[in-house]
Amino acid sequence: MLDIHFIKENPDAVKAGMRAKGETDTTLVDQVLQVDETWRRLKSEGDQLRADANAQAKDVGRLMGQGKKDEAQALIASTGVMKERLKELEAAAAEAEARRTDLLLRIPNVPHPSAPVGATPDENVTVRTWGEPLPQEWRRPHWDIVAEYGWIDFERGVKVTGAGFPFYVGFGAKLQRRLIQFFLDRAGENGYVELQAPYFVNEDSARGTGQIPDKEDQMYEAPRDGFYAIPTAEVPVTNFHRDEILDGKALPIRYAAHTPCWRREAGSYGKDVRGLNRLHQFDKVELVKLVHPDTSYDELESLRRDAEGLLEALGLPYRTLLMCTGDMGFTQTKKYDLEVWAPGQQRWLEVSSCSNFETFQSRRMGIRFRGEDGKPRLVHTLNGSGLALPRVMAALLETYQQPDGRVVLPDFLG
RNA sequence: GGAGAGAUGGCAGAGCGGUCGAAUGCGGCGGUCUUGAAAACCGCAGGCCCGAAAGGGCCCGGGGGUUCGAAUCCCUCUCUCUCCGCCA
Numbered sequence: 001m002l003d004i005h006f007i008k009e010n011p012d013a014v015k016a017g018m019r020a021k022g023e024t025d026t027t028l029v030d031q032v033l034q035v036d037e038t039w040r041r042l043k044s045e046g047d048q049l050r051a052d053a054n055a056q057a058k059d060v061g062r063l064m065g066q067g068k069k070d071e072a073q074a075l076i077a078s079t080g081v082m083k084e085r086l087k088e089l090e091a092a093a094a095e096a097e098a099r100r101t102d103l104l105l106r107i108p109n110v111p112h113p114s115a116p117v118g119a120t121p122d123e124n125v126t127v128r129t130w131g132e133p134l135p136q137e138w139r140r141p142h143w144d145i146v147a148e149y150g151w152i153d154f155e156r157g158v159k160v161t162g163a164g165f166p167f168y169v170g171f172g173a174k175l176q177r178r179l180i181q182f183f184l185d186r187a188g189e190n191g192y193v194e195l196q197a198p199y200f201v202n203e204d205s206a207r208g209t210g211q212i213p214d215k216e217d218q219m220y221e222a223p224r225d226g227f228y229a230i231p232t233a234e235v236p237v238t239n240f241h242r243d244e245i246l247d248g249k250a251l252p253i254r255y256a257a258h259t260p261c262w263r264r265e266a267g268s269y270g271k272d273v274r275g276l277n278r279l280h281q282f283d284k285v286e287l288v289k290l291v292h293p294d295t296s297y298d299e300l301e302s303l304r305r306d307a308e309g310l311l312e313a314l315g316l317p318y319r320t321l322l323m324c325t326g327d328m329g330f331t332q333t334k335k336y337d338l339e340v341w342a343p344g345q346q347r348w349l350e351v352s353s354c355s356n357f358e359t360f361q362s363r364r365m366g367i368r369f370r371g372e373d374g375k376p377r378l379v380h381t382l383n384g385s386g387l388a389l390p391r392v393m394a395a396l397l398e399t400y401q402q403p404d405g406r407v408v409l410p411d412f413l414g
Numbered sequence: 415g416g417a418g419a420g421a422u423g424g425c426a427g428a429g430c431g432g433u434c435g436a437a438u439g440c441g442g443c444g445g446u447c448u449u450g451a452a453a454a455c456c457g458c459a460g461g462c463c464c465g466a467a468a469g470g471g472c473c474c475g476g477g478g479g480u481u482c483g484a485a486u487c488c489c490u491c492u493c494u495c496u497c498c499g500c501c502a
Contacts, residue, residue: 044464047471054471057483058433076482083482245424245461374443376461 001104001363004036017110020117020325032103039096046089053082105213109360111325112297112334118324125324127336130308131317134343138403141344142394143275145401146172152276164265164273164280175396176283176389178413180258183285183310183386187256190306192287195257197236200227205239208365210331220262229262233286234383238361241290245376246369252291252299256386258283276390277349283389289382290367293358296380297334300356303384304336307352310387315410316395317341319348333358336384340391344398349391354384 007014007029015026056079060072111117116125146152151172157165168176184194206212206228211219220229230236237257246253261284276282287306291299304320311318318340328335332355339348359378362368368376401407 040464043471047464050472051470053482057481060432060482072482079482374459 001360002107002109003359003363004032004100004104007107008033008036014107014110017325018108020111021108021328021330022119022326023108028103028107032100032107035096035100035103039093039100042089042093042096046086046093049082049086049089053079053086056082108330109333109357111328111332112356114297115328115334116322116324117326119326120324121327123324124321124327124337126319127322128308128320129317130312130319131315131341133317133341134399136343136346139344139398139401141275142342142397145344145397145407146275148405149407151175154275162280164278166276166279172393175409175413176393179389179392179396180283180285182313182412184256184258186310186313187285187287187306187386190254190309192254192256195237195240195255197230197233197240197257197259199230199236199259200225201230201235201239202226203228205235205242208239208242209235209361210364211235214330217266218263220264230259231263232261232284232385233257233259234288237286237288238290238367238381238383239365241367242365244367246290246367246379248292248369248371251369251379252289252295255288256285257288258285260284276394279390285386285389287384287386290362290369290379291382292369293377293380296356296358296382299380300334300336300354300382303382304338304354307338307354307384307386311338311340311351311392314392314396316392316399318351328355331355331357331360333360338385338387340395342391342395342398344401345394349395351387351391351395352385355382357381357383 002014011029011033014029018026018029056075060075060079116123118124143154149171150169153167153169157163157167160167188194200222203212203226206216206219211228211231216228219231221227222229228235236259237255240255241253260281262281263279265278265280287303289299289303308318308320318338321337321339323329323332323335323337335353335355337350338352338354340351342349358380361381362378367379367381369379371377396409396413397407400409
């Protein structure tokens with residue numbers, strides 16, 4: 001969520017940001033400013049009244065102490081009247097504040113100036129390509145390969161749980177494990193602290209990273225316990241420092257975590273759900289950073305480089321897209337997508353998404369650091385996949401298959 | 415799952431319903447002393463909100479209540495700890 005003061009001082013910039021993200025109705029901004037005005041008025045009136053009532057209550061105590069019962073009695077009566085009025089004011093202020101928060105949560109983050117303005121994915125900018133996308137020729141899609149060797153069992157996954165919950169079998173399971181290990185080791189070398197995180201989070205955490213309100217339909221939940229199954233490690237890991245004031249000298253803080261991710265993928269049907277392309281449960285190594293505001297855009301570049309380095313080490317051709325404003329999502333100011341080439345399908349698969357949120361998440365979560373002047377300031381948060389496993393595995397199998405049908409992987413993957 | 419105890423500032427730990435945002439210790443920061451450091455001594459220090467400022471309001475796990483007045487009393491929720499049971 002944005003800072004109300006920022007909105008107040010830059011309403012046009014906020015509206016422009018909303019339009020750039022494809023939000024045609026910018027009246028939210030006007031509404032929130034209006035409600036804020038109301039809240040402010042009620043709040044200061046209430047504070048004043050409360051100050052008076054507090055002063056009178058103290059006088060009562062003093063008078064009682066001095067044995068002046070009559071004077072105390074008179075004050076008690078008058079304070080009672082004030083409290084009635086105060087109750088009304090407080091109720092009105094609380095309502096205004098709730099409405100303000102509700103509106104605030106529905107205003108998207110403002111894109112960074114370096115993000116290209118655009119409405120559709122066609123307007124994303126390719127900022128980097130690596131390797132030569134292989135032609136189709138004899139290459140088969142990964143679902144044929146894994147079926148032939150029995151490395152992934154989709155059918156039994158359907159029986160045991162449902163569509164999108166595959167079993168990885170034998171070498172398939174081993175390969176995934178080795179990739180996870182490789183990703184985590186590389187993250188460690190790049191300065192990320194490895195974290196093992198809970199796979200369920202509570203409502204506060206889901207709200208902190210912006211899954212609710214709005215995207216709760218994406219998550220599986222355990223209502224009996226008030227938990228959500230994590231759709232990405234971003235949620236528990238970023239919330240790790242929720243409601244904390246960090247030592248400024250500790251920044252930047254970098255974490256890497258491997259977790260399964262669960263996504264309901266409600267409403268997404270079609271041909272890109274074949275094989276490993278889109279699952280309800282998949283594994284991912286996530287990179288998360290909490291950084292000083294001055295460095296967050298440099299940190300975004302290095303985050304991107306860290307993710308790109310993994311694909312290069314695997315020898316998988318990829319391209320990096322700088323997302324245009326219309327395609328980057330509600331919470332980001334700037335976002336890169338890494339897409340790996342899957343030659344058996346002749347298409348690009350998104351395997352990482354690296355974003356800067358500036359203070360959009362940290363404001364909700366109350367993650368601050370003590371600045372040079374000793375005052376708490378909000379950190380900037382970033383995250384990116386490093387990387388999502390199934391699609392990497394798909395690209396890997398399709399890329400390293402041989403004309404004779406065998407798959408010959410780089411040595412370090414065994 | 416059953417029984418009991420508890421939740422106060424970075425940590426530990428006080429706090430008869432009235433001047434308590436809160437003692438004290440440790441830790442932290444600044445200084446004196448020292449060649450430097452330690453020790454000792456002196457001093458400074460919570461967070462949030464409104465406000466240009468002055469100033470004001472709120473916060474003693476969350477929420478609600480009693481009262482002129484609540485960290486202190488009541489209700490409720492959550493969490494933690496101890497014991498028992500169960501268990502990877």
